Amino acid sequence: QKSGGSITVGQELEIAGFDPLKVGVYDTSTFTAAAAIFDTLTTLDDKGEAAPKLAVSWTHSDDYMTWTFKLRQGVTFHDGTPFNAQAFKENFDRQKDPANKCRCAFYITNVKEVLAPDNDTIVYKLTDPSVNLPATITIQSQNNVIHSPTAWKTKGDDYNRNPVGTGPYILKSWTAGDRMVLEKNPNYWDKGRPYLDRIVLKPLPDAQSRFASLQSGEADIIWDDEADADNILKAQKDSKLTVHTYKGSGAQVYAFNTKVAPFDDVRVRQALVMAIDRPKMSQAISNGLSRPASNPYGDGSWVKCKDDGALPFDVEKAKALIKDYGKPVEFKTLVTATPRGRMVGQVLQQFWKRVGANMEIEQVDQATIPSRAFTRQFQMTPWRIVDLADPDPQMYANFRSGSPLALAGFSNPELDRLLDHARVTADPGQRTEDYCAISRLINKEAIWFWTFQNTYYALSSAKLKGFPKIYNSVIDVSMTWLE
Amino acid sequence: MMQLAVRAEPLLDVDHLVVEYGLGNKTVHAVSGVSLQVARGETLGLVGESGCGKSTLGRAVLQLRRAKSGRVLFDGEDLTAMEGEALRKMRRRVQLIFQDPIASLNPRRRIGDIVAEPLIIAGVKDAAERKRRVHEVLSAVGLDPELVANRLPHEFSGGQCQRICIARSLVLNPEFIVCDEPVSALDVSIRAQILNLLEEMKARFGLTLLFIAHDLAVVKAVSDRVAVMYLGRLCEVGPSEQLFAKPVHPYTDLLLQAIPVPDPDVRPVEGVAVGEPPSPIAPPSGCRFRTRCPRADQRCSAEIPELREVAPGQFAACHHPLA
Amino acid sequence: MLNFVVRRLLAMLPVLLAVSLLTFLIASLLPGDLALVILGDQATPENVAALRRDMGLDQPLWWRYLSWLGHVLQGDLGRSYRTGQTVLQAVAERIPVSLQLMLMAEFIGLVIGVPVAIACAARAGGAFDRFMTGSAFAILSMPSFLVAILLIYLFALELHWLPATGYVPFTEEPLNNLRFFVLPALTLALAEWPGIMRVLRSDMIATLQEDYIALAKAKGLKPARILFVHALKPSSLTLVTVTGINIGRLLGGTLIVESIFALPGIGRLLVGAIYTRDLVILQGVVLLVACGFVIVNFIVDMLYAVLDPRIRHGHA
Amino acid sequence: MSTLLTIADVVVELPTPRGNLRAVDHVDLSLEAGRTLGIVGESGCGKTMLSRAVLQLLPKKAKLTGRVMFDGQDLARLAPESLRRLRGRDLAVVFQDPMTSLNPVLTIGTQLMETIQEHLELDASAAMARSIELLTAVGIPAPEQRLAQYPHQCSGGMRQRIAIAIALSCEPKLLIADEPTTALDVTIQAQILDLLAREQRRRHMAMIIITHDLGVVAGRADEVAVMYAGRVVERAPTQALFKRMHMPYTEALLAAIPKLDAAPHTPLPAISGRPPDPTRPLRGCSFAPRCRYAAGRCHEAKPALTSAETPGHLYACFHPIQMAAGVDA
Amino acid sequence: MATLELSIKDDATAAPSRRKRRLGLLFWIASTWLVIILALAILAPVLPLQNPVDMDMLERRAAFSTEHWLGTDGLGRDELARLIFGARASLTVGLIAPMIGLTIGGAFGLLAGYFRGRFETLVVGSMDVLLAFPPLIFALAVTAYLGQSVPNLTLILGVLGIPAFMRVARAATLTLARREFVIAAEALGASHARILVRELLPNVILPLLAFFLLGVAVTIVVEGALSFLGLGVPPPMASWGSMIGEGRDSLDVAPRLAFLPAAGLFLTVLAFNLVGDTLRALTDPRQGAL
C-alpha cells in the first residue's frame, strides 16, 4: 500500500446528485462516488460475507424481524456533525416520511421503522422476516449511505450537489457534467486509510473514447460492460492494463406482458424462449464474454439449483409451438436506444424470426422504460435483476402477485406461496429449495426469461491496486492505491 | 383646370398626379403633381434626366404603382378608382413596353407562350384562335412565327427581344401603349429599326403612345408633342418642332445644348451644363430647377411656377422663360 | 442607427415567445408522465394524482404555460426537480463550454474555409479548386462521430499530442483548456468548413467578375490587396449569415461531440433533461438557447451593416 | 511627336461553349502622346476587348496574339509585376458604368489613396492631400468630406468624376475611357466629356475614348477608328472621316442616329439585320450581309485596310462610297 | 417597309445551334454511378442478394469471401446486402426529406418574397423560431411522441430543412419579383397566382434544385448522426449512416465496416453534386446567350 497520488475514474453516466429525495435512486456512476463520500453500516468482505463498517456488530431476533446494530463511536461527518444513532434514524425517517414522497421509500417498504434506543444502538423493525439483512444493506445506494442531517437541513435544495458523509473522501469540487473532485478525508475513522490523495470522477459517455482515455492515460480506471467486448479483449492482451471482472448474481431478463396477446398464451412464450441460442448470442454480442443464464440467480448467487427448469434451446419445438398457436405471432419489444440495446434487440429478433415470430423493435430512451413498465404499456420489456446479496427483495417484488413490479401480470398461488415461504425461512438449504422451485415454475410458465448473467467490468491501468470485487455492481475505488 | 393643347378629346388625361415612395422613414417625391393629356392617335414624348420620375409616371398611369393623389382618366374613366376585375379589363386596352427588352421576357418561357400570355389572361379559350393572333402579331413585328415561337428569349438579340415585347403588347389590340425608354438599351443601328417599327405599328393599329426617353433626338423622331420633366414636375410641353426650335424653359435649353452633335465642325460648347439634379427625397422649394438654373432668383425659390401657355400649344413652367 | 437597433430588438420578442410556446408544447407532449417518472416504482394512482396536483400538472396546458411565462418574465426560470439546480445555475455551468467549443470550431472552420475559398475562387475551375471541392465532399460524407474517433486515434493514441477526452475551465488552466478543446473543435470545424468554403467561394467568384475588381487590377494594386481588401469584404455577406446560423445551432450544443470528448456542454444537459423528463431544465435551457440564437441573429444583422455601408445607410 | 502606343496585329480569342469567339480580329492602331483616339462601333464589336487587351485585363481564358507596344515595352510579354507597376501609373482606365466600377464597401478616400500610395510612395497625409487636390480638379465640391463617404452616397455623375480622379491620380501617359458616359444623362455626359478634354490638355496625356456614339467623338477625338465585328473597318483623322467616309458601315451608322434637325416622324435609314455571330466568322466582309452596296466579291474575301487619298485615312471596303458624307442622310 | 427587312432568316446563322455542349467524362461517370446506385436501391429486394438482416452469429466480421463478397458485419450479416439495402434507406430519407423542405420551404419563400409585408415578416419569424429551437430536441421529442420509423424520420429531417429552402427561395424571389417580366405580367392583368406559378416558379425552382442536391448529402449524413443517437432508421434496417455508426466500434478490427458505407456516401454525394452542377449550367439561359 502506497499513500498519495490521484486517480481519474471514467464513468458512463453523469451524476445527478446525492439527495435521495431529489434523485430517488442512484445509478452505477453515483454508486462509485457514494462509496467514496459515504459509509454504510456494513460491507462485504472478500468472501462476500457481511463485515462491519459504521456498525461494529449486530444481532437479530429469532424471527429475523428485528435487527440490532451497534454503531462505531467517534465518527464524525465531514462537516463535523457527530455520527450516532440519532443521525442514522433521521436519515431513515427522512426517506420513509410519506410527506417527502421519496422514490427511495419503495426499497425500504419491508422496514417498518428504525429505533435509536441509545446513542450507539439502532434497531431495525421489519414487516417481514429478513435473514440476510446485514448483507443486503451493503450496497452504497440511496437507502444505505448515511448523510449528515445538519448538512441537508442547512443546505436545502443545494444539498443534492453538496453531499456530506462520513466516508474516506470529501467532495472538493464538482463541475456539472464534467469533473467531481474528491479529496482524502484526513479524519477518516479507519486510520491509515484511504491511500489516494484525490479521486477525480469524470463522465465519459462514449465507450470508444472512454477506452481511448484509459489507453492514453487520462483515466486510470473506467467502467465498462460486455457490449464493449472488443475493448475488453484488447485490454486483456495489454500488459499496461488490468481487466477487473466480477461474476455477480442476477441476470439480464425480459418480462412478457401475459395480459395481452400473443403472450397470454403460454405456447407462444415458451416458443420464444426455446428459440434463443444463448451461446451463439453471446458470441454475437460480446465475443462470447456473456455468460448464458438459465435462472434469475446466476452463478454468483448462493442459490444453486440442480434443476432450475430451464427450457432447452429447440428450434423445432419452438416452431411447432408457434404452429400450434395458429395465429401469426407479432409483437413489439421495448429496447433502449443505445448501441447495445439495438444490438441485443436485433439478435433476439433474428432468433424469433427463425421460428416464425415477428418482433418489432421499439427504441425508447432509458427513462421511458420504467414508466412504460409500471403502467404496463408494453408487450415485452427488458429488465435487470441486479447483484444483491439476497434474492428475496427482487424476487418478491418481481413475481409476487399484486406487486407493482410484477410486470408479467401473472398470478399463481403456488408461486406466491413459495415466495412468501422463502422470505420467512432462515435455513439456507430450505430457501434454496424454494427458490429453485420458483425458478422451475417461472421457466415452465415462461413469464419472464433470462438471457445472460450479470458480469461486471472495470478496466484499469495496471498500476492501480487494491481494487475490490465489484459487489452489487459498485465500482468502489475508495480503498485503491497507485503503485 | 387648365386645358393643354389637345386637338381632340384626350384619350388619357392625367390630372395632378402625385406618386411617392417610402424609403425607410424618408419619402421619395418621384412625381409631384403632373398633369398632361394625350389625344387619341397622338404620340406624346416624355423626356427628362434619369430619376426624374418618368417611369414612375408611366407606371402610375397603368396603376402598377398607385398614386397618392390625383386622377388618371382613360377614355373618360378614372383608373385610380378602379379595382380588381374592372382594372384587369381595362388593362387590355393599355399596354406597357419596357426599357430592357431582355429583362422583360421571362427567361424560362417560350416566345410563343409569352406572346400568348395576354390572350390567356384575357380569357381567350380557343387555342387555335390564340395561335392565329400570336402569328399575326409576330409577323407584324417582322419575326417569322414558325421559327420564333418555340425558342427561349436568350436565343434572341436585344432588338429581337424588343420586337417580341412589342408583339406581346399588341396582341390584345390595345388603344394605348406606354413605351418606357424602349430603345435606350439598344444599339444605334437597332434603335432605328425599333423606332421605325413603332411608328409603323402605331399607324397600322391606330395606337396612341406615351413615349418615354431621355434622348431628345429619339423623342423628336417619333413624337407629335413633347413634355419635358424635371425632378417630378413638368417644365415644358409643346409640339415637337416648336419646342425644339424655340425652347422656352431654361432646362429644355440646357438639354438641347448638351447633346453631342456628330459633326466635328460643331465644336462642343463647353461648360453649358452645370451641376447635377438634386435628390427627389428633398427637392428644392419653389421651382425645382432653380439650383441649376442660370436665371434663378428669389422668386424661383419662393413660388412654384405654374405651366403657362407661352406660345400656341406650348406651355412652360418658368418665372423667367427664355425669349 | 439606434432606431434600427431598437426595431430589430423588438422584432425578436415574438420569436422568443413562439419558441417558448413551442418548447412548452413539445415538452408537454412528450410521452412519460412526469409524475410517474418522479415517483417511479412507488407510483400508486393516489400518489400520482397527489403529485400531479402539487406540481400543477392537472391544470390546463394554457394555464401552465402562462404561469410558467409569468415566472420567466420575473426572471425565475425554475429549478430542476432532479438536481435541485436552478436553470440559470445549470446554464451558467455549461454555457462557457458550449461557447468556447462553438467559437473555436467556427474559428478553425473559418481559418480553413476562408483561405481555401479565396484560393479556389482566385483560380476557379483549376486543379486546386477541383481538388478542394472534392475533398470538401469527402469530409462532408464523414459523420462527426466517425471523424471524432479517428482524430482521437491519430492525435491522442498514436501521436500523443493531445488528450483524448476531458475538460478544464479556461480560468483554471488556460493552456490545458485549449489543448482539450482542439480535437472537439476540429471535429466540428471539419464539418463546417465545406459549407463555409462553398458559399464564400461562389460569392467570391461572382465578386471577382465585378467591374470594380477589374478597376482595382487596372489601378495596379497588388493581387493580395485585391483579393483580401477589394473582393473579400463584399463577398462575405452570405458567409456571415451561414456563420450566424452555425453559431446559433452550436449554441444548442452538439450532443455527439460533447459526448465523445466528454465536454460538459449544453447539448448533454438538454438531452439529459429530455431523458430524465426534467422539463423545467428543458424549457428553460431551450428558451435561453433561443435567446442566444436571436442575439446572434441580431449581431449578424449588425455585421451586415458594418460590412456593407449601403445597408448601414439604408440603401437596401 | 513620339508614338506612345502601338497595337500591332492584335487578335483576341475567347473560348466559349459554342466555339471560339474572335472578339478582336487583326487590329492595328497607334497613338501618339497627348493625342486622342476615338473608337466607335456597335455593341459587341470588340471595343472593350481591345481596350482590355491593351490593359492586359482580358478574361483568364482569353487568348491574345499580336503585339501591344506601350512606351517601348510589349505589354503582352511583360512580367506580371512590372505590368502591375505600369497599370494605374502610366496606364489608366475609366470604365463605362460608374455604379459598378467603384467598390461599394470601400470609402472613396481608400479607393483613391490606395492607388496613389501604391505607385507614388507617398505617406498617408501626402496621399490624402493629393486626393483632395484631385477631387477638386474633377469638380467635386467639399472633397474633404467626400473622402470618408462611400460610392453609394454619390450620384452617378459624381462617381464617374471620382473614377476619373482615380485614373488621373498618378499622371498617366495614357487614359483609356471605355464608354465613360454611356450610363449618364446628357447633361452629365457633357460635363464629363468636358472634364476629360480639359484634363487631357492640362496633363498632356494620350487618351482613347471608346463609344458607340459618333457624336461623342466628333468634337473631341483627333483620330477615329470605326470597328465592326472585331475589325477596324475605317480609320482616319476626325475631320477627314466626317468629311468623307469611305466605308458604307460608317455612313450607315451615322445615318441611323436620329437628328435633331429632322422633322418628326421621318423614317430613319436603319441598318437592317444585326452583326454576325462572332463565333461563326464569315468568309467575306463581315458587313456584307447588311450592306446595300455588297456585291459578289464582298461575300468571298475580306477587304484589307487600304489607304484613301487623304493622308492617314484607311478603310476596308471593296466598294467605298464615292460621294461626300451627309448627302445621304 | 424599307426598315423591316429583318426576318428571322437572316438571323438564323446567328442563332445558337441546338446545344451540343460537351458534358464531360466526369458527368458521365457520375450519372452512371447514380443510375447504378438508384437501380440497386430500387431493385434491392429482387436482386440475388443475401438477406441483409440474416445473421450468421459465428461468422462475425468475416473477411471477403465468395459467399460474402464484402464480408460480414459485427453481427454476421452480409455487408454487401446491407450496403445496398442501406442505400435504399439512406436514399429514401435523403431524397424525400429535402423534398419536403423544398416544397414547403420553397412555397413559403416564394410567397414571402412575392407578397412581402406582414406575411413575409410572419414567415421569416416562424423560420427563426424553427432555427432557434435546438434540432436535436425537436428530433427527440418527435420520435418520442410519434415513434421511430422511416416516415417519421423523414418528416423530422424534412421539417428541419424548411428554413434553409425558404431562405433560398425567398432570396431568389426577391430579386426576380423586381424584374421587368414580372411587372409586365402584372401590367397584363395576370393574377397573383398566375404570376407566382407561371413567371416566378420556373425561375426559382433552379436555385432550389441546386440547393436540394446539397440537402441530399447533408440529410444522409444527419440521418447517420441520428442513427448514432438511436433516432435514425429503426433496426434491423440498415442505412449508410447507421452502418458507419456500427462500424465505428470496430475501427481497428475491421475498418471497412465504417469506411465502405462512408465511401458509398461520399461517391453518391459527389455524384449528385457533379450532375447537379452540370445540369444547372446546362439549363442556365444566360450561358448560351451572346
Ligand SMILES: Nc1ncnc2c1ncn2[C@@H]1O[C@H](COP(=O)(O)OP(=O)(O)OP(=O)(O)O)[C@@H](O)[C@H]1O
Ligand atoms: N421602388 C422604389 N422605391 C423607392 N424609390 C424609388 C422606387 N422606384 C423609383 N424610385 C425613385 O423615384 C425616383 C423616380 O424614379 P423613376 O424610375 O420614375 O425615374 P426615371 O425618370 O424613370 O429614371 P430612369 O431614366 O433612370 O429610368 C428616383 O429617384 C428613384 O430613385
Ligand SMILES: Nc1ncnc2c1ncn2[C@@H]1O[C@H](COP(=O)(O)OP(=O)(O)OP(=O)(O)O)[C@@H](O)[C@H]1O
Ligand atoms: N468574358 C467573356 N467571355 C466570352 N465572350 C465575351 C466575354 N466578354 C465579351 N465577350 C464577347 O466578345 C465580343 C466583344 O465584346 P466587347 O465587350 O469587346 O464588345 P464592346 O464593343 O465593348 O460592346 P459594348 O458596346 O456592348 O460594350 C462580344 O461578342 C462579346 O459577346
Ligand SMILES: [Mg+2]
Ligand atoms: Mg425609368
Ligand SMILES: [Mg+2]
Ligand atoms: Mg464595351
